[in-house]
Amino acid sequence: MIEIDIRLARPGGFALEACFATPGSGITALFGRSGAGKTTIIQAVAGVVRPDAGRIAVEGEVFFDSERGIDLPIEARRTGYVFQDARLFPHLTVEGNLRYGERRARIVARRIGFDAVVELLGIGHLLARRPHTLSGGERQRVAIGRALLAQPRLLLMDEPLAALDEARKAEILPYVERLRGEMGLPVLYVSHSVDEVMRLADRIAVLREGRQVAFGTVGEVMALPEVVPVIGRLDIGRVLDCVVARHDGDYALSDLAFPGGTLRVPQVDLPVGAPVRARVRSRDVALALSKPQDVSMLNLFPASVEEVRLQEGPYADVTLALGEGRLSSTVTRESVERLGLRPGLPVWAMVKSVAVDSRHAGFGGPNS
Amino acid sequence: MLTPEEWTAVLLSLKVAFWATFWSLPVAVATAWLLARGRFPGRGLLDGLVYLPLVLPKVVVGYLLLISLGARGFIGQYLDAWFGIKLIFTTAGATVAAAVVSFPLTVNAIRLALEAVDRGLEVAARTLGASRIDVFFSVTLPLMLPGILSGALLAIASALGEFGATITFVSNIEGQTRTIPLAIYSATHMPDGDAMALRLTVVSILLALGALLLASLVDRRIRALLGRA
Numbered sequence: 119m120i121e122i123d124i125r126l127a128r129p130g131g132f133a134l135e136a137c138f139a140t141p142g143s144g145i146t147a148l149f150g151r152s153g154a155g156k157t158t159i160i161q162a163v164a165g166v167v168r169p170d171a172g173r174i175a176v177e178g179e180v181f182f183d184s185e186r187g188i189d190l191p192i193e194a195r196r197t198g199y200v201f202q203d204a205r206l207f208p209h210l211t212v213e214g215n216l217r218y219g220e221r222r223a224r225i226v227a228r229r230i231g232f233d234a235v236v237e238l239l240g241i242g243h244l245l246a247r248r249p250h251t252l253s254g255g256e257r258q259r260v261a262i263g264r265a266l267l268a269q270p271r272l273l274l275m276d277e278p279l280a281a282l283d284e285a286r287k288a289e290i291l292p293y294v295e296r297l298r299g300e301m302g303l304p305v306l307y308v309s310h311s312v313d314e315v316m317r318l319a320d321r322i323a324v325l326r327e328g329r330q331v332a333f334g335t336v337g338e339v340m341a342l343p344e345v346v347p348v349i350g351r352l353d354i355g356r357v358l359d360c361v362v363a364r365h366d367g368d369y370a371l372s373d374l375a376f377p378g379g380t381l382r383v384p385q386v387d388l389p390v391g392a393p394v395r396a397r398v399r400s401r402d403v404a405l406a407l408s409k410p411q412d413v414s415m416l417n418l419f420p421a422s423v424e425e426v427r428l429q430e431g432p433y434a435d436v437t438l439a440l441g442e443g444r445l446s447s448t449v450t451r452e453s454v455e456r457l458g459l460r461p462g463l464p465v466w467a468m469v470k471s472v473a474v475d476s477r478h479a480g481f482g483g484p485n486s
Numbered sequence: 487m488l489t490p491e492e493w494t495a496v497l498l499s500l501k502v503a504f505w506a507t508f509w510s511l512p513v514a515v516a517t518a519w520l521l522a523r524g525r526f527p528g529r530g531l532l533d534g535l536v537y538l539p540l541v542l543p544k545v546v547v548g549y550l551l552l553i554s555l556g557a558r559g560f561i562g563q564y565l566d567a568w569f570g571i572k573l574i575f576t577t578a579g580a581t582v583a584a585a586v587v588s589f590p591l592t593v594n595a596i597r598l599a600l601e602a603v604d605r606g607l608e609v610a611a612r613t614l615g616a617s618r619i620d621v622f623f624s625v626t627l628p629l630m631l632p633g634i635l636s637g638a639l640l641a642i643a644s645a646l647g648e649f650g651a652t653i654t655f656v657s658n659i660e661g662q663t664r665t666i667p668l669a670i671y672s673a674t675h676m677p678d679g680d681a682m683a684l685r686l687t688v689v690s691i692l693l694a695l696g697a698l699l700l701a702s703l704v705d706r707r708i709r710a711l712l713g714r715a
Contacts, residue, residue, distance in 0.1 A: 201606065201610060218624070222616055
């Protein structure tokens with residue numbers, strides 16, 4: 119269990135208030151725009167920044183407690199910190215960097231081995247190199263390895279992909295996913311990218327201007343109205359935890375089963391039975407009162423309206439129940455009136471297959 | 487090539503320059519650290535004191551050394567009485583004079599190097615389990631190395647050229663305090679001293695040039711190693 123309850127104010131007018139407790143496994147994303155206070159939170163966990171008041175504890179060990187006067191020094195906290203800019207030591211080789219923390223780690227019961235980390239991150243061929251000769255993606259993988267080998271209690275990742283282009287991001291993401299799967303370390307992951315959070319996170323704390331506006335599982339939080347200002351109206355949607363049910367090679371499509379139906383999407387590069395996460399944006403869900411004929415959309419779900427919330431401007435948010443599952447649809451207020459949408463009304467929900475692309479259907483799933 | 491007397495002066499110069507640098511370097515690193523990172527009352531005063539020998543006439547520095555560290559100086563008399571250390575008219579004294587005069591240059595070079603060290607790397611080291619002292623020796627100091635080396639070479643070069651403070655503090659005694667500049671000075675006062683002065687001048691130029699070449703070579707090597715442009 120990672121418990122965070124901190125308050126701090128800075129002379130420039132910046133104030134931060136965050137309070138959440140997240141399980142000691144899986145990836146917890148700290149999500150928000152830049153300046154929202156995400157990095158400050160993990161800096162406080164690492165001990166780099168000292169909160170004005172509050173308490174930080176990891177697996178029962180108190181890092182900081184203003185009331186009891188506890189403030190462990192950075193080096194005693196054993197947090198594996200992966201910086202946005204890697205911060206590899208330029209005077210050491212890749213191996214020297216990897217060994218730096220390992221050498222300083224006191225022997226602990228569950229030891230993360232050098233060979234395992236090198237293998238996991240695919241950096242064996244880089245060991246003799248100097249940091250400045252590495253690509254951005256390689257540097258970040260070495261930085262992750264260095265943090266892991268310091269035998270940390272948890273991993274703090276501060277937008278580790280933000281400085282990389284799309285190709286490099288795609289190169290690293292699978293390693294971060296393996297990290298979660300194989301190391302079983304809890305991770306606090308700072309990001310302002312909806313895609314990254316969707317793909318990686320189990321839980322998410324959403325921050326806005328220093329205030330925590332939501333905390334919960336990704337599926338729950340991403341549909342909350344409080345999150346709209348952070349994500350942006352056009353990007354809100356539901357995250358469905360699915361399982362790959364079937365591949366259709368002829369059409370290069372895959373069926374993803376979720377509680378409430380089956381989503382047909384462009385082919386996913388995963389075996390049948392693999393857990394997968396699909397993100398269905400609210401603006402990609404259309405509604406009809408009778409079963410549509412002659413439409414191109416492959417995903418037609420009988421559903422019932424659960425809630426209609428009129429928004430500013432032309433928009434309205436409609437929550438749909440599909441048995442156990444939930445979808446959200448953003449429609450116009452005009453459509454709400456014309457179709458007479460109201461709670462309890464049976465409707466057909468339509469989702470374009472191509473709107474759910476593989477970028478939004480990552481590894482993972484409800485594993486914690 | 488050189489007469490035995492000239493060899494004595496050259497070797498003495500090298501010896502004085504080496505030991506002056508050797509003893510002042512750790513103090514210079516500590517002082518540079520205090521000036522760059524320290525937060526304490528009187529830091530501004532220390533800053534001024536450190537750079538004072540740079541702007542004072544060297545004769546004044548030598549005179550101040552004489553009245554403080556000389557045989558009857560307020561520190562010197564105890565150095566002699568308690569430890570048996572005599573600085574006046576000795577090579578040790580010449581070394582002290584050279585060290586004091588070159589100190590500001592050394593501190594400055596090291597301080598610039600320290601200020602260029604990315605503190606983010608030090609934070610990273612601490613998150614990896616290193617204590618403050620550990621970080622200093624395993625990260626900060628190695629990254630300062632180019633600055634320390636160039637500071638050391640500067641110190642050696644300026645110690646080799648030290649004249650005013652040395653002659654005022656420890657006089658001009660062959661084999662004890664007569665370094666190359668002092669030997670050249672003596673030669674110009676001797677009849678037929680021109681040849682000797684010229685030979686020692688050539689040696690001075692060669693030594694200075696050698697130090698500069700070595701400095702740039704070392705600097706290039708280290709930069710290549712650290713991947714800096």
